[in-house]
Amino acid sequence: MKKLEMLYEGKAKKVYKTDSDDSYIVYYKDDATAGNGAKKGTILDKGIVNNKMSGMLFEMLEKEGVPNHFMELLSDREQLVKAVEIVPLEVIVRNLSAGSFSKRYGVEEGILFDQPIIEFSYKVDELGDPLINDSHILALKLATEEEIEKIKGMALKVNQVLSDFFLTKNLKLVDFKLEFGKHKGEIILADEISPDTCRLWDTETGEKMDKDRFRRDLGGIEEAYQEVMKRLEQ
Numbered sequence: 001m002k003k004l005e006m007l008y009e010g011k012a013k014k015v016y017k018t019d020s021d022d023s024y025i026v027y028y029k030d031d032a033t034a035g036n037g038a039k040k041g042t043i044l045d046k047g048i049v050n051n052k053m054s055g056m057l058f059e060m061l062e063k064e065g066v067p068n069h070f071m072e073l074l075s076d077r078e079q080l081v082k083a084v085e086i087v088p089l090e091v092i093v094r095n096l097s098a099g100s101f102s103k104r105y106g107v108e109e110g111i112l113f114d115q116p117i118i119e120f121s122y123k124v125d126e127l128g129d130p131l132i133n134d135s136h137i138l139a140l141k142l143a144t145e146e147e148i149e150k151i152k153g154m155a156l157k158v159n160q161v162l163s164d165f166f167l168t169k170n171l172k173l174v175d176f177k178l179e180f181g182k183h184k185g186e187i188i189l190a191d192e193i194s195p196d197t198c199r200l201w202d203t204e205t206g207e208k209m210d211k212d213r214f215r216r217d218l219g220g221i222e223e224a225y226q227e228v229m230k231r232l233e234q
């Protein structure tokens with residue numbers, strides 16, 4: 001597959017056209033941002049970890065019946081994916097309180113919910129990705145009722161598969177963000193699943209093994225990403 005011109009550059013990835021209309025090449029960068037771009041930095045070899053980890057998890061999810069955009073790894077930092085049109089929603093699933101949930105509702109981090117929470121943000125940087133509900137999504141025509149239900153069902157399935165898997169690696173899946181896209185009219189899972197987009201806490205020590213180390217200046221960022229990848233490969 002030939003890599004053609006760049007279609008889009010995001011905060012952590014670049015997307016290239018290919019000689020097929022049906023697929024894109026995604027390049028994973030080491031660039032890291034937090035607070036909607038307010039904090040910028042680099043996490044050495046993060047792109048390599050996230051590319052590999054996303055590929056591995058998307059493959060697992062496909063086998064578990066969650067259709068997604070991943071096709072194959074092409075190199076350390078590149079993967080071939082199905083071309084999708086991204087639904088402009090950040091779909092967040094939470095098993096325990098953390099981050100913006102704790103801040104918004106004034107509760108401590110680490111409260112285990114009786115059942116997972118699904119929330120949506122409207123993916124528009126200039127607006128700061130505001131929280132949005134089903135009625136808003138319908139009013140803004142971002143997705144249909146059927147698509148919203150499909151997205152929720154897939155998000156819960158991803159949560160179940162990944163929570164169980166991470167637990168076998170002594171990692172608690174606290175929360176994560178998904179993005180979905182439309183491929184040939186069908187909603188499929190897209191974007192990435194990595195320590196950039198998940199909160200992962202060590203089950204023994206409670207240590208944060210994800211991008212919060214960068215967001216909160218906790219140090220040991222590279223080591224945490226490498227450690228997660230190492231555990232996943234074992």
Ligand code: UDP
Binds near residue numbers: 090092196
């Ligand atoms: N998240 C993400 N991209 C975003 C916002 C959130 O990947 O633009 C992930 C984040 O890593 C965490 C989960 O979604 O695993 C929930 O994040 P939260 O809403 O608590 O926001 P934050 O505290 O990161 O601002």
